[in-house]
Structures are given as C-alpha cells and as structure tokens.
Amino acid sequence: MILNDTIVALATPSGAGAIAVIRISGEKAIDLTAPLFKSVRGKNLRKQKSHTIHLGHVVDDGKTMDEVLLSLFKGPNSYTGENVVEISCHGSPYIQQEIIQLLIRKxxxxxxxxxxxxxxxxxxxxxxxxxxxxxxxxASDNEASHQIAMQQMRGGFSNEIKKLREELLNFASLIELELDFAEEDVEFADRTQFKNLLKRIQEVLKKLIDSFAVGNVIKNGIPVAIIGEPNVGKSTLLNALLNEERAIVSEIAGTTRDTIEDEISIGGIGFRFIDTAGIRETKDVVESIGIKKTFEKIEQAQVVIYLFEADVISNDNEKSQAIQIEIGKLKNKYPRKPLLIIANKVDLLSEKELNFIKTSIENIHLLSAKSGLGVDELKNKLLSFVNTGALRNNETIVTNSRHYNSLLKALKEVEKVLFGLDEDVPGDLLAIDIRQALYHFGEITGEISNDDLLGNIFANFCIGK
Incomplete structure (x- = not known):
C-alpha cells in the first residue's frame, strides 16, 4: 500500500473554539502551503528548518483569511514520516472550512x-x-486506561512481543537449517535449550492473555448493577456515587421504570453504574418491561449491588428471611459475579439494631445513601475487585481484542511445538508450527498485515488523526 499524495484534515474537534489546528501531510505539503502563507517577516517557507513555528497570514488571491501560526515538520522527522504542516488558526468553523477548502483547491x-x-x-x-x-x-477517559495506552504507544507491549518473536525466529532458523542437511542427520538447534525457550514464551503468553480480563474492564469501564426491591434507595445511591442528581428520587415505589447508566472514575478506574427498576410482582406493563431489563443488566454486569432497607432486617423477621432467601438465589445464580450486600438507611437505626444486622448477614455493608455514610467505603470495596497490581508495577496489560486473539493462536502453536519436542516429532513438522507462531506474533505488531486488516483498524480512528 503506497499513499504518496498530500492530505489535509482538521486535527482538533469540529465546532467553534479559541484555536483550531489544520494538519497537512505529504511530500508536497510544504510546496502546496508555501504560496498561501505570508510570513510577517517575509520568510520563504520552503527554506525554513524543520520543527519551527512561524507567524503570518493565510492569503488567497490577495485576500487575507486569517492570522495563523504555522508549524513545520520535515520528513522523515515527523509524526507521519512525511513533510507535515500544521496551521493553528482561529476556531471559527467558517475560517476552518475556508482554509481547508483552499488547500483542497490547491x-x-x-x-x-x-x-x-x-x-x-x-x-x-x-x-x-x-x-x-x-x-x-x-478514547481514554480515566487514569488507568490513559496509563495503559501511553505504555503501549511507547512500545512497551510491542517490544515484549518483538523480543519473543526474535528469540523464536533464531531457533526457527536453526530448525530450517537442519532441513537443508536432513541427509546428514545433524542437529543445529539444541533441543533442551529450545524447550526452555518455548516454556518461557508459553509463560509470558499466558500472563499476557490473563491480563486481558483486567485490561478489558479498565479500557471499557466496569459495569455495576444496583438491584433491589422498589423504593429501597437505589436511585439515591446512584446519585450519591455520582455526586449529582442523575436519577429521579421519590417516595412512590416503581419510580425507576427503565435502567439509568452513568460512569465515574474511582482510583483511576472507570465504573459504569446501572440503576435498575425495582424487582417486585407487578401488573403494570411498563414496569414489567423495566424489571425484565433489570435481569438483563444483571447478566451484563461484572459486579452486582443488592440493596435493601436496613430496618427490614432489624424489625420484620418474615421479611428478613425473604431477603436472605433472595441473597441466596443471587449467589447461586451468579456464583462468579462479586455480590455486594448493602443495608441502606442505617442512619435511622439504633446501635442495637445495627449490631443485629451485622450478625444476621455475612459480609454486609452498612450505608446511608441519603446522608453519604458508608459511600466512600463502598467505593473502596468496588476498587478492591479490580486487580490493579499490574498497573502499579508497570506490567504489560492487553486491552485489545485483536491482540488477545493473536496471542491465543500463538500460544496454541507454541504448545504444539512443545508437544512435538516431547514426542520427538521430525524437524519439518516442528517448523510448520513455529512458522505459524511467528505469523501470529507478526500480526500483532504489523510485520504481517493486509489491506483489509489495516482498513478495519484505521476506519475506527477520528479524521485528522
């Protein structure tokens, strides 16, 4: 794929603003821009050094369009590796479009x-x-996703993959060499050393694959469903977590009839809270649909918060048993989902009643969504569900599903080679699996790619980047 024409686009968000940046890239970027730029000091743009900034005006047929700052980057020492010009103009949509259309005409x-x-x-x-x-x-919208993206953009992940691929490639070359001397029955690749390398590669691949579970939730946010009977304070809790009046709160049971979602960052990790319709028997058609959606959201959530009114446990034995039965059902139905049991409105209870609740239900969290009591402790508990140790240790975390799939395929081929070594499989068969493993490593870094793959990846970028 060879793209050698000159392209232009708005590099800042569309709409009005103080400043807008228009980016031009290509071999002729400077030559096309130079006649349109009049430096305040009479500079010839073509003769200026790379990585310099110049004040002047964009002019079309003697008409001044705007006063601008022009940044000059000469290839190959630029973002694209080509000549790049960036025009910082005033952020009027009219000015932006006039300059872009002028460059297109030229x-x-x-x-x-x-x-x-x-x-x-x-x-x-x-x-x-x-x-x-x-x-x-x-796209990063919290500290953790930003940290991971920065690490990968600096080459942390790709360097690790390239190192593994290079080591495997060295042994693959020796195996291939053996095939050229098959009649002499010689071994250039030390099988014990090769096996140790494969085991190390296997260990690294498994670690990267396992990191995807954490990386995916960090990148996309952790969905948390807030469930319970009507009027137990689910919407009040959502508002307390978000620190804003996001959900409508009233004394009328069944006020929330549809799911309400919003996201906040806790300790640098994105959490997406889902306030659901109260679970109860109802003949109301609209409310029934909302309750059905509640169970759908529980399926999608990675953490479930079950909320109930604290005084129910302290005063009503029959209701207390019903709640404990419901908790048991949730634990049995969703055994792999972290389940937080929360008694709300504890600010209305006496010390004796609070102690009774603590002994009645194991691992219960006491909270008052209205006053904010216990909300910070809840946030800390949610944060403890995320394994952020890898972030603190600056370890590589996989967040991209394409990388994850390629790592799985590479691991499968590495394990085939290990099995082949144990079974004393001939070198020509080992070479096939080694080539496949190398292929999947190359898919990640782009050493092996095709136009369709590149089209799918870059189609999701914004224009101007």
Whole structure:
C-alpha cells in the first residue's frame, strides 16, 4: 500500500473554539502551503528548518483569511514520516472550512479516518500495536486506561512481543537449517535449550492473555448493577456515587421504570453504574418491561449491588428471611459475579439494631445513601475487585481484542511445538508450527498485515488523526 499524495484534515474537534489546528501531510505539503502563507517577516517557507513555528497570514488571491501560526515538520522527522504542516488558526468553523477548502483547491485531498496514523505505520514511525494505542489514548477517559495506552504507544507491549518473536525466529532458523542437511542427520538447534525457550514464551503468553480480563474492564469501564426491591434507595445511591442528581428520587415505589447508566472514575478506574427498576410482582406493563431489563443488566454486569432497607432486617423477621432467601438465589445464580450486600438507611437505626444486622448477614455493608455514610467505603470495596497490581508495577496489560486473539493462536502453536519436542516429532513438522507462531506474533505488531486488516483498524480512528 503506497499513499504518496498530500492530505489535509482538521486535527482538533469540529465546532467553534479559541484555536483550531489544520494538519497537512505529504511530500508536497510544504510546496502546496508555501504560496498561501505570508510570513510577517517575509520568510520563504520552503527554506525554513524543520520543527519551527512561524507567524503570518493565510492569503488567497490577495485576500487575507486569517492570522495563523504555522508549524513545520520535515520528513522523515515527523509524526507521519512525511513533510507535515500544521496551521493553528482561529476556531471559527467558517475560517476552518475556508482554509481547508483552499488547500483542497490547491491540490490536497481530504484525509480518511486515521490516515495520518496509517501513514506513520506504513513509514515505520509506529508499529501496528502502537498505532492502535493512539486511538486508545484519544478514547481514554480515566487514569488507568490513559496509563495503559501511553505504555503501549511507547512500545512497551510491542517490544515484549518483538523480543519473543526474535528469540523464536533464531531457533526457527536453526530448525530450517537442519532441513537443508536432513541427509546428514545433524542437529543445529539444541533441543533442551529450545524447550526452555518455548516454556518461557508459553509463560509470558499466558500472563499476557490473563491480563486481558483486567485490561478489558479498565479500557471499557466496569459495569455495576444496583438491584433491589422498589423504593429501597437505589436511585439515591446512584446519585450519591455520582455526586449529582442523575436519577429521579421519590417516595412512590416503581419510580425507576427503565435502567439509568452513568460512569465515574474511582482510583483511576472507570465504573459504569446501572440503576435498575425495582424487582417486585407487578401488573403494570411498563414496569414489567423495566424489571425484565433489570435481569438483563444483571447478566451484563461484572459486579452486582443488592440493596435493601436496613430496618427490614432489624424489625420484620418474615421479611428478613425473604431477603436472605433472595441473597441466596443471587449467589447461586451468579456464583462468579462479586455480590455486594448493602443495608441502606442505617442512619435511622439504633446501635442495637445495627449490631443485629451485622450478625444476621455475612459480609454486609452498612450505608446511608441519603446522608453519604458508608459511600466512600463502598467505593473502596468496588476498587478492591479490580486487580490493579499490574498497573502499579508497570506490567504489560492487553486491552485489545485483536491482540488477545493473536496471542491465543500463538500460544496454541507454541504448545504444539512443545508437544512435538516431547514426542520427538521430525524437524519439518516442528517448523510448520513455529512458522505459524511467528505469523501470529507478526500480526500483532504489523510485520504481517493486509489491506483489509489495516482498513478495519484505521476506519475506527477520528479524521485528522
């Protein structure tokens, strides 16, 4: 794939703002821009050094369009590896479009989504996993997802994969060499050393694969369903967690008839809270639909908060038993989901009643959503469900499903080679599986790619990046 024309796009969000940045990239980027830029000091743009900034005006047929700052980057020392010009103009949508249309009339082409980063990849400025990290960095909305994207964009993940691939490739070369001397029955690759390498690669791959469970929730946010009977304070709890009046709160049971979702960051991790309709028997058609959605959201959630009124346990024995039965059902139905049992409105109870609740239900969390009592402790408990040790230790975490699938395939091939070594399989059969493992490693970094794969990846980028 060779793209050698000159592209242009708005690199900042569309709409009005103080400043907008228009990016141009291509071999002729400077030549196309130079006649349109009049420096306040009469500079010839073509003769200026790379990585310099110039004040002047964009002019079309003697008409001044705007006063701008023009940044100049000469290839290959630029983001795309080509000549790049960035025009910082005033953020009027009219000015933005006038400058872009002027550049198009002079020979530029409107860039496709992700085309600047695609060119950076094709010109060897980034490998494919680093290019994908650019999109993740733009989309990051909490500290953890930002930290992971930065690590991958700097090459942390791809360097680890390249190192494994290089070591495996060295042994693969020796195995292939043996095939050329098959008649002499010689071994160039030390089988014991090769087996140790494969076991180490297997261990690293398993660790990376296991990290995807954490990485995926960090990247996309952890869905938490808040469930319980009507009017137990689910919407009040959601508002307390979000610190805003997001859900309607009233004394009328069944007020929440549809799920309400919002996201906050706790300790740098994104949590997506889902306030659900109260679970009860009802003849109301609309409320019934809401209750059905509640169970659908429980299935989708990774953490479930079961909320009930504290005074029910302390005063009503029959109701207390019903709640304990419901808790048991939830634990049996969703054994792998963390279940937080919360007694709400504890600010209305006496010390004696509070002690009774604590002894009645194991691992219960006491809270008053209305006053905020216990809300911070709840946030800490939610944070404890996420294994953030890898983040603190700056370990590589996989967040991309494409990388995850390639790692699974590479692990499968590595295990085939290990099995082949144990069974004393001939070198030509080992070589087939080794080549496949190398292929899947190459898929991650883009050493092996095709136009369809690149099209799918970069189509999800924003235009201008």
């Amino acid at each position: 020979g530029c082409r409107m860039a496709n989504p992700g085309e600047f980063t695609l060119r950076a990849f094709l010109n060897g400025k980034l490998d494919l996993s680093q290019a994908e990290a650019v999109a993740d960095l733009i």
